[in-house]
Amino acid sequence: MPSDAVPSETPAETPREKRLHPLTLVFSTGAVARQMVFPAIVGGLSAGQGDVGRIVSVGVAVLALPALLAAVAKFWFFRYRLAGADLVLRSGLLSRKHRVIPLARVQNVEVRQGALQRLFRVAELRVETAGGSGQAEAVLSVLAAAEARGLRAEVAARRRAALPAAPSSETAPGAPEDGAAPSEIPTRSYAPPLVKLRTTDVLLAGATANEGGVIAAALAGGLQLADDLRLPWLERLGEPFGWLERAVGPGSAPLLALAVALGVVFLFVGWLFSIAGAVVRYHGYTLAREGGELRKRYGLLSVREGSVPLERVQALRVEESLLRRAVGLVTVKIETAGGAPGEGGGRGGAEAFVPIAHRGDLPRLVRGIFDDLDFDRISLRPVDPRSRRRAVRRYAVLVGTPALVFAAMALRAGEPGWLLALLPVLPLPWLLARWEYAHRGYALERGYVVARAGVLNRVTWIIPDVRLQTAHVTETPFQRRHGLASLVVDTAAGGKQAVVIDLGTARARALLEEVVARLHAARRARAPRRGVA
Amino acid sequence: MTTPAGAPPPPPDGELAPSRLDPRVVRVWRLGSAISTAAVTLAAALACALAEASLLWALLVLALGVAEGVLHPRAAYRAWSYTVGEEEVRLRRGVWWRRESVVPLSRIQHVDTQQGPVERALGLATLVLFTAGSVGARLAIPGLAAARAEALRDRLAALGGREDAV
Numbered sequence: 001m002p003s004d005a006v007p008s009e010t011p012a013e014t015p016r017e018k019r020l021h022p023l024t025l026v027f028s029t030g031a032v033a034r035q036m037v038f039p040a041i042v043g044g045l046s047a048g049q050g051d052v053g054r055i056v057s058v059g060v061a062v063l064a065l066p067a068l069l070a071a072v073a074k075f076w077f078f079r080y081r082l083a084g085a086d087l088v089l090r091s092g093l094l095s096r097k098h099r100v101i102p103l104a105r106v107q108n109v110e111v112r113q114g115a116l117q118r119l120f121r122v123a124e125l126r127v128e129t130a131g132g133s134g135q136a137e138a139v140l141s142v143l144a145a146a147e148a149r150g151l152r153a154e155v156a157a158r159r160r161a162a163l164p165a166a167p168s169s170e171t172a173p174g175a176p177e178d179g180a181a182p183s184e185i186p187t188r189s190y191a192p193p194l195v196k197l198r199t200t201d202v203l204l205a206g207a208t209a210n211e212g213g214v215i216a217a218a219l220a221g222g223l224q225l226a227d228d229l230r231l232p233w234l235e236r237l238g239e240p241f242g243w244l245e246r247a248v249g250p251g252s253a254p255l256l257a258l259a260v261a262l263g264v265v266f267l268f269v270g271w272l273f274s275i276a277g278a279v280v281r282y283h284g285y286t287l288a289r290e291g292g293e294l295r296k297r298y299g300l301l302s303v304r305e306g307s308v309p310l311e312r313v314q315a316l317r318v319e320e321s322l323l324r325r326a327v328g329l330v331t332v333k334i335e336t337a338g339g340a341p342g343e344g345g346g347r348g349g350a351e352a353f354v355p356i357a358h359r360g361d362l363p364r365l366v367r368g369i370f371d372d373l374d375f376d377r378i379s380l381r382p383v384d385p386r387s388r389r390r391a392v393r394r395y396a397v398l399v400g401t402p403a404l405v406f407a408a409m410a411l412r413a414g415e416p417g418w419l420l421a422l423l424p425v426l427p428l429p430w431l432l433a434r435w436e437y438a439h440r441g442y443a444l445e446r447g448y449v450v451a452r453a454g455v456l457n458r459v460t461w462i463i464p465d466v467r468l469q470t471a472h473v474t475e476t477p478f479q480r481r482h483g484l485a486s487l488v489v490d491t492a493a494g495g496k497q498a499v500v501i502d503l504g505t506a507r508a509r510a511l512l513e514e515v516v517a518r519l520h521a522a523r524r525a526r527a528p529r530r531g532v533a
Numbered sequence: 534m535t536t537p538a539g540a541p542p543p544p545p546d547g548e549l550a551p552s553r554l555d556p557r558v559v560r561v562w563r564l565g566s567a568i569s570t571a572a573v574t575l576a577a578a579l580a581c582a583l584a585e586a587s588l589l590w591a592l593l594v595l596a597l598g599v600a601e602g603v604l605h606p607r608a609a610y611r612a613w614s615y616t617v618g619e620e621e622v623r624l625r626r627g628v629w630w631r632r633e634s635v636v637p638l639s640r641i642q643h644v645d646t647q648q649g650p651v652e653r654a655l656g657l658a659t660l661v662l663f664t665a666g667s668v669g670a671r672l673a674i675p676g677l678a679a680a681r682a683e684a685l686r687d688r689l690a691a692l693g694g695r696e697d698a699v
Contacts, residue, residue: 085691096653097647102691131643477630494667512635516635523639
C-alpha cells in the first residue's frame with residue numbers, strides 16, 4: 001500500500017491553470033458598490049452640510065478603495081485547474097493560499113447564474129465537500145457559462161471515476177461512508193411509530209420549555225394569591241428589606257420592585273407564548289421508522305413532513321432539563337451533518353428534533369435509530385473524583401461573589417444580623433459540586449460512545465464509533481493543576497460537540513486512542529460489504 | 534525509492550516520532566506580537582490621553598506586550614509538535630490551554646497551504662486540514678518549511694481522497 005503516492009505528472013501533462021472570467025471584475029466591483037450604496041447616500045445627503053458631509057464622503061472613499069483593490073487582486077491572482085483526481089485552487093497576493101480538493105470528497109457541484117450573469121453568459125461554480133466550515137469549499141465566480149458547465153460535468157465524471165463503489169451519494173452530505181451499498185442499510189420497520197405526541201404532551205413541552213417562565217408563572221401566581229389574601233405577616237416580611245433601600249439609596253425600593261415585577265411579567269408572557277408556539281408547531285408530532293429512514297410529521301397550521309435517512313444520523317443528543325427530569329420527560333435531538341437540528345437549513349441539517357418524549361419510551365426510540373443499542377443497559381462510568389475539588393472552587397466563587405456583595409451591603413447599612421441569612425448558602429458550593437459530579441459520566445458501549453454532563457440541563461450524547469470525525473484532549477490551566485483533562489468527541493453534527501469533562505489526564509489520553517481505534521475498526525468492519533452493488 | 538524532497542520519510546514499523554515546527558516560526562510569531570503590541574499600546578495611550586489618566590497605564594500595557602512577545606513565542610514553539618502517521622495526523626500545541634488532536638487520514642476533506650507575506654519571506658507555510666467535524670473543522674499546522682508543507686499537502690490530499698484501503 002503506497003504511502004507516498006503523490007500523483008506524478010510530467011511537465012508536459014500538467015493541466016494548464018486557468019483564471020476567472022474577466023467579467024469577474026465587473027461583478028465584484030458591483031458587489032462592492034452595492035455595499036457602499038447606503039453610506040454613499042448618507043454621504044451625498046449630508047454633503048451640503050459642511051464638515052459632517054465631507055467626513056462621510058471621505059470615509060466612503062476610504063472604505064471603498066481597499067475593497068475595490070481586493071476585488072481586483074482576487075481576480076488577478078486566482079487560478080484553478082483539474083489535476084488528476086483533484087481540484088486545485090491558488091489565490092492571494094499578500095496571503096497566498098493553495099487548496100487541494102480530492103474529487104472523491106466532493107458532495108455537491110452547482111452552477112449558479114443570476115439574471116445579470118445570464119445576460120453576459122457567465123456563471124458561478126460552487127463545489128462543496130462535507131467540510132465543516134459551512135461554506136462551499138470552492139467558489140469560482142465567475143466563469144464563462146460554458147466553461148462552468150463543462151467543469152461541473154468534468155468534476156462529476158472524475159468524481160465517479162474516483163469512487164467506483166458509490167451509488168448516488170451526491171445528496172448525502174456528512175455521510176462519511178459515501179459508498180454505503182443499499183444492501184447494508186438496515187431495512188427494519190417499526191410498526192407503531194417511535195414517537196406519537198398527544199396534545200397534552202405538546203402542551204407540557206411548551207410549558208416546560210422555558211424554565212424562567214415557569215418560575216415567573218409560579219411567582220406571579222403566588223404574589224397574586226398573597227395580595228388577595230392580604231396576609232399581614234407578608235407585609236411584615238417586607239419591612240426588614242427597608243435596609244436594602246437604605247443601602248442602595250433612598251427611593252430605590254420602588255424602582256427595584258418595579259424592575260422585578262416587569263421582569264416577572266415579561267417571563268410570564270414569554271411562557272404563554274412558548275406554550276402556544278409549541279402547540280402550533282408540534283401538534284400531532286409523529287416519528288416513525290420506515291426501512292432505512294426516519295419519517296416525521298408535525299404541525300397545526302402548516303403541516304411539515306420530512307424524512308431523515310438513518311445513514312445521515314451522526315449522533316443522538318438526549319436533553320433533560322431539571323424541570324423535565326422532574327416530570328419524567330426528555331427531548332431528543334437527532335444530529336445530522338451540517339446545521340444543528342431544530343434550525344432549518346444548514347447543509348443537510350434537517351429538522352430532526354423530538355420536542356418531548358416520555359423517559360420510559362426512550363429505550364424504544366433509541367433502538368429505533370440505533371438497532372443494537374439498549375439504552376437502559378448503558379452503565380456510565382464516573383469522571384475523575386478530583387473534578388469535585390475543582391468544582392467546589394468554581395462554585396465557591398460563583399456563590400461567594402454575590403454573597404460577599406450582599407454581606408457588604410448589609411454591613412454598610414448597619415444590619416449585621418442579616419449576615420445570618422448567608423449561613424444556609426455556605427454548604428452550597430460543596431453540594432453543587434457533588435451534584436454536578438453525580439450527573440457526569442461516560443461509557444464505551446459496543447459500537448457507541450456515550451457521554452453525559454450537565455445539571456440544569458443534562459445532556460447525554462450517543463455517538464456511533466463510525467461517526468467520529470476528529471478527537472481531542474484539552475487541558476485548561478485550571479484542569480492541569482488538578483491533573484485533569486477533557487475529551488472532545490467531534491462529529492459532523494453542527495454546534496456543540498460531546499465532551500467528557502474532567503477525566504484524569506492519563507485516562508483522557510487512553511480514551512483518545514481508544515475512540516480513534518474504534519473508528520478504524522468500525523470502518524474496517526464495514527468495508528467488506530462495501531462495493532457490493 | 535524516492536520521496537519528494539522535504540516530505541517526512543515513511544515511518545518505520547510502530548515507532549512514530551513527533552516532529553517539531555521550523556524554528557523560524559518563532560520570528561513570525563514575534564513579529565506578529567510586536568505589531569499587535571504596538572497597536573494596543575497606541576490605543577491605550579490614546580485612551581489615557583482622552584481620559585486624562587497617567588500615561589503609566591500605557592507603559593504597563595507596553596511592558597506586558599513586550600513580555601508576552603519575548604516569552605510566549607518560544608514557549609509556544611516548544612509546545613508544538615505534530616506527527617503524520619499511517620492512519621492519522623496528530624497535533625499537540627498550547628502553552629496555557631493545551632490541546633492534542635487526532636485527525637484520521639480518512640476524515641480529511643481537503644488540504645490547504647497558506648503563506649502570509651512574512652511566512653513567505655522566511656520560506657515557511659501553514660498546512661491546514663479540513664474535516665467534516667465542527668470542533669475539528671479546520672486544523673492548522675503553522676511554521677512548516679514551504680517544501681515540506683507542500684509535500685504534506687499533496688500526500689494527505691491523495692491519501693484522504695481514496696476510500697479506506699483495506
